[in-house]
Amino acid sequence: MLSKIDLKIKLAVLVVLAVMAGFVWQQVWSQQANQQYLKVDFFDVGQGDSIFIETPDKKQILIDGGPGEAVLEKLGNEMGFFDRSLDLVILTHPDSDHLNGLIEVLRHYQVAQILASPAQTDGAGFKEWQKIISEKNIPVTIGQAGQQIEISPRINFDVVYPFSGTGSGTNTSSIVGRLCYQQICFLMTGDIEESQEKTLGQTNFNLNSQVLKVAHHGSKTSSTDGLLSRVQPQLAIISVGKNNSFGHPAPEIVERLKKYTNKILRTDETGNIEIKTDGTQLFFEN
Numbered sequence: 001m002l003s004k005i006d007l008k009i010k011l012a013v014l015v016v017l018a019v020m021a022g023f024v025w026q027q028v029w030s031q032q033a034n035q036q037y038l039k040v041d042f043f044d045v046g047q048g049d050s051i052f053i054e055t056p057d058k059k060q061i062l063i064d065g066g067p068g069e070a071v072l073e074k075l076g077n078e079m080g081f082f083d084r085s086l087d088l089v090i091l092t093h094p095d096s097d098h099l100n101g102l103i104e105v106l107r108h109y110q111v112a113q114i115l116a117s118p119a120q121t122d123g124a125g126f127k128e129w130q131k132i133i134s135e136k137n138i139p140v141t142i143g144q145a146g147q148q149i150e151i152s153p154r155i156n157f158d159v160v161y162p163f164s165g166t167g168s169g170t171n172t173s174s175i176v177g178r179l180c181y182q183q184i185c186f187l188m189t190g191d192i193e194e195s196q197e198k199t200l201g202q203t204n205f206n207l208n209s210q211v212l213k214v215a216h217h218g219s220k221t222s223s224t225d226g227l228l229s230r231v232q233p234q235l236a237i238i239s240v241g242k243n244n245s246f247g248h249p250a251p252e253i254v255e256r257l258k259k260y261t262n263k264i265l266r267t268d269e270t271g272n273i274e275i276k277t278d279g280t281q282l283f284f285e286n
């Protein structure tokens with residue numbers, strides 16, 4: 001006959017086993033639910049850009065890191081505590097609102113490869129970025145229009161800007177890339193401005209994209225009709241800080257975007273914006 005204590009121990013073991021089984025199944029279900037989706041998270045990092053991409057086969061890419069450490073918590077939430085490696089980090093250009101968070105990412109994560117803008121600066125942040133890259137011996141490719149990066153089967157990142165000899169400006173040397181999964185594309189524009197958009201508009205690159213990361217946080221010096229008519233986005237994302245001192249996004253740009261798309265999402269209003277696609281449709285909240 002079982003004593004009361006034996007019974008209690010057995011019950012406790014059963015409860016623990018049931019909880020563990022439930023946890024395992026929850027993991028399996030959530031992995032299956034995400035399996036076929038490309039996921040793109042526009043992190044709310046205040047005034048700046050930081051975009052996390054995860055493919056169905058778990059390749060992980062980060063485009064820009066925002067202005068500070070906020071990106072670390074965002075990445076931790078998306079990737080989990082134990083995953084400390086990224087397959088690719090892209091620095092669109094070395095201004096602090098894109099670069100500074102990436103310095104923290106290089107410190108805390110193992111980064112397999114970097115794709116960087118050709119622009120360089122004399123700033124302390126850029127020097128630190130270069131120092132860590134050399135200490136950790138991370139391979140760096142300089143972004144140039146025409147590069148085609150196969151991230152996963154059927155998922156590509158095609159660089160459409162900058163061209164060689166573009167000049168040394170930071171915004172004006174931003175990497176622009178089109179991330180495509182079958183029929184769905186995202187155009188990532190960094191902080192390009194009017195004249196770069198004009199140059200892009202004169203190329204034969206296919207720029208048509210369902211999702212547009214609006215250039216330069218919605219600044220009035222970007223998002224020309226020429227570019228928007230080439231992209232024809234279903235959804236426009238503005239990555240911008242609440243009450244920022246630049247007045248981004250410019251009201252006239254928001255009005256202009258409305259001519260081309262009926263959906264605009266802003267990180268200052270919505271917080272993190274997560275978009276999933278199975279290669280044919282977009283899924284997002286709001």
Ligand SMILES: [Zn+2]
Binds near residue numbers: 048191
């Ligand atoms: Zn910026």
